[in-house]
Amino acid sequence: MPRLPHRQGLPTQAATIIKEMIDEGEFHDLLPGERTLAAKLQIGRDTLRGALDILESEGWITPRQHGKRRGISKPGLRGDQRKKSNRIAFLSPKALQEFPPWLLIEFDLVRGLLNRRGYELELVSPGLFHLQNPARKLEKLVEDFEVDAWILYQCPAPVQLWFEDQQLPALIRGYPQPKVSIPCLDEDWHAASFHAGGLLRRYGHHRIGLLIPDVKLAGLEATEQGLTKAIEGGPNPGSVYKVIDRGESGSVPRALEVAFGLENPPTAIIATRSRYILNLMSWMAERRLRIPDDLSLVALCYETWYEHLRPTITHYHSEPDTIAGSVVRMILRIASTKLKDSQQKLLIPECFEGGSVRMI
Structure with missing residues (x-):
């Protein structure tokens, strides 16, 4: 990687190096993103933006558009001449x-x-x-x-x-x-889980199990936050117990065994995946337990086969269209x-x- 000389301003030097990299074929239709390019040139973002302004004014790259990388206009077609792929x-x-x-x-x-x-x-x-x-x-x-x-x-x-x-x-x-x-x-999972928590509290439930996969998805974090706010906030706060699916065979039944072996087990479960409905119902059937007599159930998801279940499942649903x-x-x-x-x-x-x- 060529080092920047010290006789010209850094933006001008960086612009010269980027031109050389374009001419040598290191970049083709698009420049890398600003963070990547700044690291590659070992310069700061402000210096890089100055260099990009120079290149844009000289017609080497296309003007900045939100959400898109800078297109290379020389050599080759200018950005506004490229055909869309549809x-x-x-x-x-x-x-x-x-x-x-x-x-x-x-x-x-x-x-x-x-x-x-x-x-x-x-x-x-x-x-x-x-x-x-x-x-x-x-x-x-x-x-x-x-x-x-x-x-x-x-x-x-x-x-x-x-x-x-x-x-x-x-x-x-x-x-x-x-x-x-x-x-x-x-879908607004924070709002849905907050509503589900409020519904269960109105039915007298204060110990809620949240059946959730062990993956780092922002939507699942929002779900947990919404439910926690509904159950643990306000007068007579309750508690939320995470029943975690580790993704292994038999993981959900084992997690349910742990949750319902507690001194004060959950009285209701909120399921975040439709497959958990079958996991839970089969686990309960083996123990001669019934919904909702022994455990209440809410699903934050919907599948058409829910219509064949008895009792019908309280659930949340948005129209696919x-x-x-x-x-x-x-x-x-x-x-x-x-x-x-x-x-x-x-x-x-x-x-x-x-x-x-x-x-x-």
Whole structure:
């Protein structure tokens, strides 16, 4: 890596080096994000921005656009001459066959709405989500997939931060990780869990179990915070006990054994995943326990097969058409650079009360 000389101003020197790197083919259509480029040149962000202003004024790079990296205008086509691909990528740690039913429905609806607007939706599921530093693989991924924007689903912090650093057009389908300002869309899990906690308190429940996977997702953190606020706040505060699914075979039954072996076990469970409904009901059936006589149950999720269960499950649900329409409107605005600022859109799911909660 060439060192900066000391005879000219640092922004001018940095601009000269970036030109050399472009001419040598180190950068192609796009410059790296500011953080990456500043580290590569071993300079501060203010110095780099001065260099970018010089390059822009000389026509080497395109003007800055929110959510996008700087395009290289010389040599090659200027940014405003490049053709759009009319493709949107859906980046997910899960392959299509691993999608839960609700996500399959949403994915199909989004794909259909995009097709009607002349866009294709492509699922991208690379093996990089376990990496602490996925930058190199992400760079290769972005090079291989020519798309107008990215939908990020269940992407961990390193992936979200990389997309933000590269200023790529993206929408987080879920909650953003801390310090990430990429536009996002999700259901308001803080509001839903707060409402569920209040509902259970009205039925006399003060010891609540939260059945939750052992993964670091911002939406799950919001769920826990909302429930804790509802149960532990106000007069006669109660307690929240986390029943954690470690992701191993038999993990949920073992966690339930521990929770209900406590001196003061939970009187109600809030499930954050639909599969936990089956885990819980089969575990209770083995012990000749019944819902809601022995335990009340609320689901912060919905699947169509709930309709075949008795008693009916109190649950929270948003219409897939509503979510899919919001996703498409936001991602197309992002792809066309009309969404200038970070936007967080949270949809409040509706509560459908069933027969799975009783008064105590």
